[in-house]
């Protein structure tokens with residue numbers, strides 16, 4: 650029988666969470682194709698999320714580094730002192746451990762494991778949300794990652810693969826692996842984005858765990874977000890599509906911006922947002938086609954009432970000059 654080793658609390662003393670303990674942090678969600686270092690810096694300069702995440706970085710089980718050069722750069726790219734959490738997705742414990750070590754060596758302070766992505770099946774097997782089906786692999790992977798990671802180790806997960814109750818059977822694994830915090834998006838993996846996030850599950854997870862639980866999913870207005878905080882007892886909120894549609898959602902949740910802007914205020918908001926996005930994306934990406942595609946990705950999440958015709962026109966442009974003119978006409 651192998652002798653059970655107690656998990657070290659940390660390699661370097663106490664692990665500091667990426668937010669102050671008296672704060673209810675508002676986090677910008679990882680969104681593949683949207684939350685690159687340019688988007689993060691736009692949000693940080695404008696509405697300053699308390700914590701930001703990288704999009705998931707796929708950990709390859711082949712090669713020495715397991716993360717690309719660009720991913721290693723992305724894992725430490727934040728501005729204004731806002732804590733950045735580097736998110737990994739993969740299914741090979743050893744490769745994930747190595748990738749986490751490389752990310753930490755590059756300067757990452759907070760590592761997150763993606764156990765929620767519904768498109769996680771790759772040629773090399775299940776990963777992301779599909780991992781929820783394999784508690785026996787998680788029972789080995791989570792402690793291995795915990796041992797390897799000096800900074801915080803968190804998990805972002807869905808409520809289950811097929812059944813939203815599956816998460817409750819996994820909570821002991823999460824507790825045993827001394828995970829620092831959880832982000833829960835209470836849908837199942839097979840549900841993808843259909844239906845709605847069931848934050849009654851978030852509330853139950855909060856009650857069953859002693860670590861901070863961050864609520865994520867379908868927060869589109871400040872009123873919804875504040876209600877979820879109150880009803881679930883969550884330690885904070887993570888905003889995804891709602892923030893991409895309306896960056897001021899962060900400010901509305903802090904009660905620093907009205908929930909009911911006039912049309913002129915909304916036009917001003919969209920003008921600032923899209924002009925800045927276009928400027929930053931023109932610096933980060935290469936070539937007119939790529940810049941346009943990346944901005945259109947963001948536009949496809951903007952559903953501001955009263956602006957749908959103008960946004961549709963922007964999605965149809967074929968060059969940056971036309972896009973810029975439409976933004977100026979807002």
Ligand SMILES: Cc1cc2nc3c(=O)[nH]c(=O)nc-3n(C[C@H](O)[C@H](O)[C@H](O)COP(=O)(O)O)c2cc1C
Pocket residue numbers: 678679680681682683703704705736763765766805834865866867868887888889890891
């Ligand atoms: C386009 C897109 C890309 C996403 N990429 C990621 C990702 O890289 N990592 C991750 O953990 N979740 C990812 N998600 C899930 C979101 O982080 C979030 O959990 C989900 O959208 C629910 O939150 P929301 O309703 O606030 O958007 C993605 C979602 C979308 C729509």
